[in-house]
Amino acid sequence: MGVDLGGTTAKFAILTLDGEIQQRWSIDTNILDDGVHIIPDIIDSINEHLKLYNMQPSDFQGIGMGSPGSVDVNAGTVIGAYNLNWKTLQHPKRDIEAGTGIPFAIDNDVNVAALGEQWKGAGDAAANVTLVALGTGIGGGIIADGKLLHGVAGSAGELGHVTVEPNGYLCTCGKRGCLETVASATGVVRVARDMAEEYAGQSELKQTLDDGDEISSKIVFDMAKAGDKLALMIVDKVAYYLGLGLGNVGNMLNPEYILIGGGVSAAGDFLLTRVTDYFKQFTFPNVRETTKLRLATLGNTAGVIGAASLARK
Template sequence: MFIGVDLGGTNTRVGAVNSSGQVFHRLSLPTRVNLGLEEVIGRIVSTILSVIEQSEKEGYQIKGVGIGSAGIIDIRTGTVVTSPNFPEWSQVPLKLIMENKIPYPVFVDNDANAFAYGEKWVGVGKNVQSMVCITLGTGVGGAIILGGRLWHGFDGMAGEVGHMTVQPNGLRCNCGNYGCLESYASASSVVRRIKLAIQSGRTTIVMDQVNGDQDKITSTIVYQAALEGDPLAKEIMEETAVYLGIGIANLINLLNPELIVVGGGLANAWDMLYPITLAEVRRRAFASLAQTAQIRKASLGDDAGIIGAAGIASFSLKEVAYAI
């Protein structure tokens, strides 16, 4: 078994994962970033040790601990360089600190990479040698697996598919660029774009559902309104699917992958997005490449973070994952 740690800005989730991806002894704790580095790590370590103890009591053998975190991670040393979840953390040698307190090897990687490790290990990417993973959440994350290995890039930052330009004169992105995929295909961009449309005078049943309070709009509410036939909500969801298709077509032409995996909160609208995205991909990518590339929804659901983090440990121990 491997221990997976989904290190989030609000909650941290820990679980023991077997080689089929089943999760045991899930424990969740509020991360409480404000308590300071030592206290935060101390609380996570006790939780990990308690999951290890429970697993070992049942006779399971633990082989390693994987940690997935948002941000820039130096995977060679397991250091969190910077992270949006932990604004005060800078160059935190997480692997080193953890390995002083936990009797197993610890591996740290970025959360989008963890997502890819999970899908490759036990999800839709099992037995697939080349795939691109895209997460449609608050932002748009990504990870690339080539020849069965995660492609980290020269600086460990590869796979930032969310910041490909898909609209040269598009909306400003958090990264400073204009028209990034993230500005059109993230869950928060759906909310942002419907708010802009409402402010420009468009009407939508979404406003009834939030009692007129724009701050209560979520991408799920927009999706539901689109399902109910609301023209504006449908337009926004369709636009999202088209831009996702543009991004995926670029990735297919560039990498000729066997599989594209789409996850994250907005992937819950997959049934609505997929046909439009697929049509856009077929319109833009080389026909033969678009035909071979499968585009699938991620398969690991709520446990994706824990399973992906455990996948980091599994792949790292097999020494197949580090492509630098």
């Protein structure tokens, strides 16, 4: 079983050992009262659905879960998941194993999405796959030689904080020029506002900004696809930074696939081809020839599938 815990909903899936989804459901995440209801709600929902499907705990190899926040994979604990109102140390492994009688494993949400895409998505079950998730922020997960990397303190795969512009924008992390500041959904808007100020030509996007209307990364990409010159310059700049940052992922790790997921990746091949051009410019020959960029394909189900893979023996 895989559980993808998010700030709005918790998604559940029961899968075969081959990763085929048999059942799916979801519940709302109740973040009231410092999030104390979240784990009991998950336990109740699992037990109800086992009853519903006439299944026993012994029918499962285990439950895997992806969680926001800082996850201690070995202890099975989470701290600092602010969109869940979890400010103090939580014990999902201890509590969910006690509440369901099923072995439990946990990792952070983006790592788990990377496992899902690697196993059943665009990663083609290759041994070396990196996912970069372009959302409000940027997260990432690295599978190398078949293993998800964590590093010494759980920060391996934090591709959002790779420095791509040494004197660039200040990031929420406190340092400058992080990939997240220029290529997340909020980063695209930031780049758009800055470039619009200096742009003198005709542009519907500039007009929109001058009118004081809100924009989004989706609006920027849509206008670029429609030929807006300013929007095209913005997309080019975002693609440049992604090509530089992901190029260095390639130069260091030489994965078979670097998968681009998250909301911004909805821009599709229009983004992918531009990022790939810069990626080729910023990688040395053997990586250029053997590491491929792809769009992630699983969307919302990457989390439950990857989470389930944590439970595999």
